[in-house]
Amino acid sequence: MGELDAAGRSALVLRLARHVTARHDLDDVLAETFRCLRPLVAFAGGSIQLLDDDGWIQMAAADPPAAAHVLSQRVPLGTSVAGRVVLTEQPVYLPDVEVETLPLQRRKSVGNGTRSYLAIPLVADGAAIGILQVDSPEPHAWTGEERELFLAVAPVVAAAIQNARAHARAAMARAHSVAANRRLSEARHLVASVRAARRRGEDFDVERLLVRLEQVVCELPELGRAGVRLPVQQLAVG
Numbered sequence: 001m002g003e004l005d006a007a008g009r010s011a012l013v014l015r016l017a018r019h020v021t022a023r024h025d026l027d028d029v030l031a032e033t034f035r036c037l038r039p040l041v042a043f044a045g046g047s048i049q050l051l052d053d054d055g056w057i058q059m060a061a062a063d064p065p066a067a068a069h070v071l072s073q074r075v076p077l078g079t080s081v082a083g084r085v086v087l088t089e090q091p092v093y094l095p096d097v098e099v100e101t102l103p104l105q106r107r108k109s110v111g112n113g114t115r116s117y118l119a120i121p122l123v124a125d126g127a128a129i130g131i132l133q134v135d136s137p138e139p140h141a142w143t144g145e146e147r148e149l150f151l152a153v154a155p156v157v158a159a160a161i162q163n164a165r166a167h168a169r170a171a172m173a174r175a176h177s178v179a180a181n182r183r184l185s186e187a188r189h190l191v192a193s194v195r196a197a198r199r200r201g202e203d204f205d206v207e208r209l210l211v212r213l214e215q216v217v218c219e220l221p222e223l224g225r226a227g228v229r230l231p232v233q234q235l236a237v238g
Contacts, residue, residue, distance in 0.1 A: 009149065012040050017156045026164040030061035033132075033157050038063075040153075041146045043134035045114075048122070049082050050130035050161070057082050057130065082119055086128045091120045093147060096139040116141035120150050122158035132157060187216045 016036035023029040030048050037046065047062040056074040059066060077083030085092050094100050094117040116136040121128040132154050136142075142150075190213040197205040 009040065012036070013149065013152060016040070016153055020156060020160045021163065023160065024164055024167040026161065026168065027061070029157075029160045029164045033153075033160075034061070034063035037134075037153070040149055041134070041142065042136075043141070044136045046132070046134040048130060048132055048157070048161075050122075051086065051128075057086060060130070081117070082131050082133065085119045085121050085131045089121045089123060089128045091118070091147075091151065093118050095141075098139075113137055115139040118142065118147060118150060120154045122154055122161065124155075124158040124162040129158060129161065183216050183219055187213060190216065 016033070019036055020029055020032050023032050033048065034046055037043075045062065045064060047066070048060050049057050050060045052058050052074065054074075056076055057080065058074045059071050062071070075083065077087055081092055081094075097114055097117055114135040115138055117133070118135070119131045119133040122130045122132055132150065134150065190209055194206055194209045194213065197203075197209060
């Protein structure tokens with residue numbers, strides 16, 4: 001990074017902000033983050049770890065890519081350096097892991113072969129949602145200026161992650177809304193069919209249609225629990 005002047009670094013940070021915030025898919029946001037970070041600062045490995053719904057931390061992306069079993073691991077906040085970053089919302093820089101007096105469990109969580117370790121909280125909506133972490137096999141791998149660059153891009157990455165999550169929730173809500181409207185339309189059609197069958201005295205068809213109507217109506221609460229506001233409909237068949 002020594003070849004970059006201040007203007008060059010600023011241009012790369014702006015490029016990262018533009019490209020990362022333009023992505024609306026979470027996987028794209030995470031991949032683009034590392035693609036734009038590589039020209040900014042040298043590091044051997046990096047990861048983005050996010051809190052899950054149960055309050056555990058889990059790796060969401062890594063560069064170089066991590067094995068599937070690593071990505072699936074969930075770690076309690078109290079047993080890792082990453083958890084310490086989330087809980088305190090303060091960055092952790094270990095210039096030389098081998099001389100740090102870390103508890104054994106936290107030392108293991110940093111990774112074998114790592115000498116320098118930097119983890120920065122990803123803060124959005126007033127709380128830490130995870131961390132951006134990089135490491136190096138070299139001790140004292142980054143200057144103060146380089147660490148400041150990571151600090152500068154972290155809020156951009158956190159905002160892009162939350163934006164991608166919001167897009168995913170909106171897309172899911174739209175899909176559930178379409179499904180709910182389809183079920184309601186089918187229910188109205190079945191009500192009309194039941195009434196017609198009753199007028200014709202076709203008791204077998206009435207029973208068959210009522211069974212299907214019951215199935216459709218039972219599916220509507222499931223869609224409502226998924227976060228879709230269902231319109232009030234009168235489905236009486238009397």
